[in-house]
Amino acid sequence: MRVRRSRGRDPLGLRRALSDRLLPALVAAMALLAALTLAGARGAADLAARWEGGAATALTVQMPHGARTDGAIRVLVAMPEIAEARLADQARLAALLRPWLGEAPAIPLPTVIELRLASLPDDPEELAARIAASVPGASVEAHGVWVARLLALARSLQAIALAALLLVAGIATAVVAVAVRAGIAARREAIALLHALGATDGDIAGRFAGRVAWLVGLGALLGTLAAAPVLAGFADLAAPLLGGRAAAGLPWGRLPWAELAVLPPAAALIGWLTAQVTLRLWLRRLP
Template sequence: MADGARRQRLRRSRGRDPLGLRRALADRLLPGLVAAMALLGAVALGGAEGAAELARRWQGGAGSAVLVQFPAETPPARRDAALAALRALPGVVDARAMDRERMAALLRPWLGEVPSLPLPVVIELRLASLPASPAGFAERVAAAVPGGGASVEAHGVWLARLAALARSLQGVAMAALLLVAGIAAAVVAVAVRAGIAARRQAIAILHELGATDSDIAGRFARRVALLAGAGALAGTTLAVPVLAALAGLAAPLVGGEAAVAEGLPWRGLPWTGLALLPAIGAGIGWLTAQIAVRRWLRLLP
């Protein structure tokens, strides 16, 4: 009966903060540190999303890695001979002549609606893999064309390499995000240990009165989750205009004026990830507090 009464009194005291956690876990230092981590995490998340967008756009422009151009008056027989020779080149998966509609679509961003003027004959080459030397490969393509006189553009090779670089940057940004999460967990663990040290006597008394490890760890976890979630929300809110400004600076790389017309920089922000950051911050705080407090409580006699 006495033990049951102690447990009942403990339950009634939940709202009265018997451990003094409002004093032990300050509502300024920990949220401020978590806000800084959330800001860094949001920037890393935005960097990963931006790198992925760059990779998608550049990869789309690298579908035809090499373009071979002939004068508009090139007869069909010579075009067909060039197609046969180019398809026989090592490393070339396919070679096809570009029709007028596709060429007009490629020229439209610079010339608008293309008038009914003679357009050059263009052959698209699709490659099995990126050549080690784009310039050397372009020279081999030009030499393989019967009769010469062809102009070779290997810009797609460079676009494909830029896309690979963007994917690497995406991986680096995600690694930075994980590092920030680890640092945030370490910061929370230090704060929890400081709170335990400040309320050591009160924790020991409650433990002797019958409070379970779950009760005490739950009190710490709820307080830390509240502070960490509030800090993460503040940091994420501060990160939104920063990310919008960075996205505006990067707009020329992802479409220029077209990107602005599509609603960038605001539309291009990783809104889903940003919305999840406060919940993730609170979750990290709750889990870290649970682990730290339970490990300390195991050492009590």
């Protein structure tokens, strides 16, 4: 015997057994947390990539005012770790120092050579010491020490975000399992009767799984939509850190839409699988 799946029919009474309010609301809250977690992981990854490719591979060499730089630049470019060496623009340097030294500094500004490294060095301090030894009178400012710490922090945040995402998925699975067990308890007699009349485990489990997948997917969609404006606000605040500028309105284009789009179907799949496993295990115990 097969349970007919005609539209409008509900032989197991699942509309009453599986509420269309409580379960979607709980899943929506968890989807909101999952969306925030995903965006946090994406933001930490973008920051790490920017720092690793930007400030982490930048050094500045400061030389006394009026020092000859041709020979120093030749020596620096010949080093295998250095991809580019160029003189810093004096006008830009004066503009940076204007808040402290005023329009007409009383002391001559030093000559600054900006270096771009080929890759992030394993030991920035050791490289800075070799550069200082190769260019007499030079003072090297290595940004790699504090940037390496920021990279470690960003990668730790990524790991924490992924762990939090797994935790949310585990909690969602447990919530769905409890909801399915509550539905089984509410419709125990109807399920047992249909099973005794010859309804297959696949048919009964499919009915439950379809209802649960719909409710969970709907809740995840609502939670994801609720998270979108919050994430847009955070993206606007984080734009300067990622090399952009704050937008006039909410920067919808900066949201991780690909990751967010995966949440509702992924949640529906988790609900479907959890319902299938929970119900089939219960049906095996029936005579």
